[in-house]
Amino acid sequence: MGIVIAIANQKGGVGKTTTAINLAASLAVLEKKVLVIDADPQANTTSGLNFNPGSDEKRTLYEVMIGSIRAEDALVQTEISNLHMIPSHINLVGAEFEMVNAAGRELVLRNAIESIRANYDFIIIDCAPSLGIVTVNCLGAADTVIIPVQPEFFALEGLGKLLQTIRLVQNGVNPALKVEGFVVTMFDGRTRVHTQVVGELREHFKEMVFRTIIQRNIRLSEAPSHGKPIVLYDVMSNGSTNYLNLARELLEHHGETAPAAKMN
Numbered sequence: 001m002g003i004v005i006a007i008a009n010q011k012g013g014v015g016k017t018t019t020a021i022n023l024a025a026s027l028a029v030l031e032k033k034v035l036v037i038d039a040d041p042q043a044n045t046t047s048g049l050n051f052n053p054g055s056d057e058k059r060t061l062y063e064v065m066i067g068s069i070r071a072e073d074a075l076v077q078t079e080i081s082n083l084h085m086i087p088s089h090i091n092l093v094g095a096e097f098e099m100v101n102a103a104g105r106e107l108v109l110r111n112a113i114e115s116i117r118a119n120y121d122f123i124i125i126d127c128a129p130s131l132g133i134v135t136v137n138c139l140g141a142a143d144t145v146i147i148p149v150q151p152e153f154f155a156l157e158g159l160g161k162l163l164q165t166i167r168l169v170q171n172g173v174n175p176a177l178k179v180e181g182f183v184v185t186m187f188d189g190r191t192r193v194h195t196q197v198v199g200e201l202r203e204h205f206k207e208m209v210f211r212t213i214i215q216r217n218i219r220l221s222e223a224p225s226h227g228k229p230i231v232l233y234d235v236m237s238n239g240s241t242n243y244l245n246l247a248r249e250l251l252e253h254h255g256e257t258a259p260a261a262k263m264n
Helices: 017-028 044-048 061-065 092-098 105-113 131-143 154-159 161-171 191-206 217-225 238-253
Strands: 003-007 034-039 083-086 120-126 146-148 178-184
Touching: 003 017, 003 131, 017 034, 017 044, 017 083, 017 120, 017 146, 017 217, 017 238, 034 061, 034 105, 034 131, 044 217, 061 092, 061 105, 092 131, 092 161, 105 131, 120 131, 131 161, 146 161, 154 161, 154 191, 178 191, 178 238, 217 238
Parallel strands: 003 120, 003 146, 034 083, 034 120, 146 178
Antiparallel strands: none
16 A cells, blocks of 8 residues: 655745655655655646646546546656656646535545555655645645755744644544654755754754755756656756655655665
8 A cells, every 4th residue: 555645835935846756756766656646736746747737637636636537547657667647737726616515525635546545655745835625635645744844944934834734634634644754955054044944953853854955956946847857857966866865764764675776
């Protein structure tokens, strides 16, 4: 049964989509079968994996969420053989309104992916930078949550609200939900405040903070414009090394030893 991981933070610009794309791709090249679900109406994960969000708007997460198609009918093959995607579309905004009075609305996504869970080792969900019903569905479907954190003080201030939402989901929708950990993104070691914030994060959350830090890297910023994860765009870059290390650390969390990366 696949492990479902939500990548969540209600604050935008913290590297959430970058983490979803590149963690999923890194797990795939480490020989894991991976599905990435784009649950953000902005569809940046979709375009970042070289799929046009408007090319097939009848086979996206929106149609899965409203029950017009099955999850398996929305699957897209990416350039990495072990990596599939369920794309997003701006139409997903409408799901927030269409599901508001639906019975069991918080568990629609969990129920939708149940039939395909066993086909994957990991299912990575890129959540929208909001705490609406679609994001609650993502948390309801997830086993764990990875929270990307930019090393800025304002980014830390929003964590309380997110953790409160996670607790509400644990209490009412998904008691088994756990926080996998916090991953520091866009880190610049030359900046004193970045080092200070990372220190405070580790002091407060201790082992819940991943050892791996995602450094600020120009190649990592360029990759989405080419529709490629960093392991395909520039495997020798710091960004590629960081995300492969993050994937290996995640596998350690789940009692696995990572094989050598396999590019195909």
